[in-house]
Amino acid sequence: xxxxxxxQFPKVPEDLHPSHPCYFKTRSEYWETYTGPVRRALATLDIxxxxxxxxxxxxxxxxxxxxxxxxxxxxxxxxxxxxxxxGSTIDLLMKMKYHPDREQTAEITxxxxxxxxxxxxxxxxxxxxxxxxxxLSILRETKDTAQIPKLFTTGACRHFNTYIPNRxxxxxxxxxxxxDPAKYWWxxxxxxxxxxxxxxxxxxxxxxxxxxxIGCAIISDRGLEDLALPxxxxxxxxxxxxxxxxxxxxxxxxxxxxxxxxxxxxxSSRALYESCFSPESMGAWYLKCAQEQL
Numbered sequence: 001x002x003x004x005x006x007x008q009f010p011k012v013p014e015d016l017h018p019s020h021p022c023y024f025k026t027r028s029e030y031w032e033t034y035t036g037p038v039r040r041a042l043a044t045l046d047i048x049x050x051x052x053x054x055x056x057x058x059x060x061x062x063x064x065x066x067x068x069x070x071x072x073x074x075x076x077x078x079x080x081x082x083x084x085x086x087g088s089t090i091d092l093l094m095k096m097k098y099h100p101d102r103e104q105t106a107e108i109t110x111x112x113x114x115x116x117x118x119x120x121x122x123x124x125x126x127x128x129x130x131x132x133x134x135x136l137s138i139l140r141e142t143k144d145t146a147q148i149p150k151l152f153t154t155g156a157c158r159h160f161n162t163y164i165p166n167r168x169x170x171x172x173x174x175x176x177x178x179x180d181p182a183k184y185w186w187x188x189x190x191x192x193x194x195x196x197x198x199x200x201x202x203x204x205x206x207x208x209x210x211x212x213x214i215g216c217a218i219i220s221d222r223g224l225e226d227l228a229l230p231x232x233x234x235x236x237x238x239x240x241x242x243x244x245x246x247x248x249x250x251x252x253x254x255x256x257x258x259x260x261x262x263x264x265x266x267x268s269s270r271a272l273y274e275s276c277f278s279p280e281s282m283g284a285w286y287l288k289c290a291q292e293q294l
Contacts, residue, residue, distance in 0.1 A: 198223025
């Protein structure tokens with residue numbers, strides 16, 4: 001397929017207009033968390049990468065093909081409504097939390113693609129590049145060789161005693177002790193099972209991607225069940241995740257996830273990271289989606 005001559009995407013927060021959340025909100029939370037994965041993905045491509053000449057009001061990737069420029073919007077919103085993007089002069093939208101079957105109220109004129117999601121160690125406060133280059137192989141080896149036969153719940157779903165009813169349901173089986181987010185992955189690597197609880201209107205967050213990168217036996221409520229992922233992938237019960245309807249089902253899930261089933265979930269969640277969330281796979285996917293617009 002035709003290769004772009006260049007790609008354009010913000011390199012520093014100042015490449016965005018001061019009104020953009022990735023500029024004015026806590027940079028570790030927004031700038032690094034939501035633009036970092038895209039920046040790492042673009043860096044894997046053998047294409048010259050430029051910063052925009054003036055601050056951008058929207059988070060977009062511009063692909064400079066020989067005959068035209070393709071503009072891809074990047075959306076990290078928790079919610080399915082695309083109203084904020086309606087009327088945008090973009091050619092396609094890469095939506096990180098994309099649930100095609102959920103209610104869609106906006107009239108849009110561009111195709112929507114699943115955008116993968118963010119790996120941002122410690123909510124962007126950690127060194128994600130070092131995690132990928134140095135830590136990940138050690139964590140995978142730890143996961144494969146030594147497991148504490150417990151369910152890891154501390155910090156797994158932000159705080160359970162919040163206004164989010166679905167997370168509140170699971171509070172009785174979870175530990176609410178404070179946990180250093182920069183060391184979260186060591187608990188993922190050493191505990192046999194990991195609990196993921198989605199909130200109302202929410203689905204995936206960065207901790208799910210960390211769990212997939214390491215290769216975890218993920219037990220989750222059903223907020224991830226209809227999440228579209230790059231290249232036609234999904235979270236599939238019994239393959240790369242184990243879905244439960246509520247906290248009363250978690251104990252029986254742990255009993256079921258043992259032996260070959262546990263090994264399958266570990267290998268398949270890791271494979272999902274490699275095919276959907278790694279910088280290399282996201283870079284190739286974003287480029288492919290742009291090429292389909294030519």
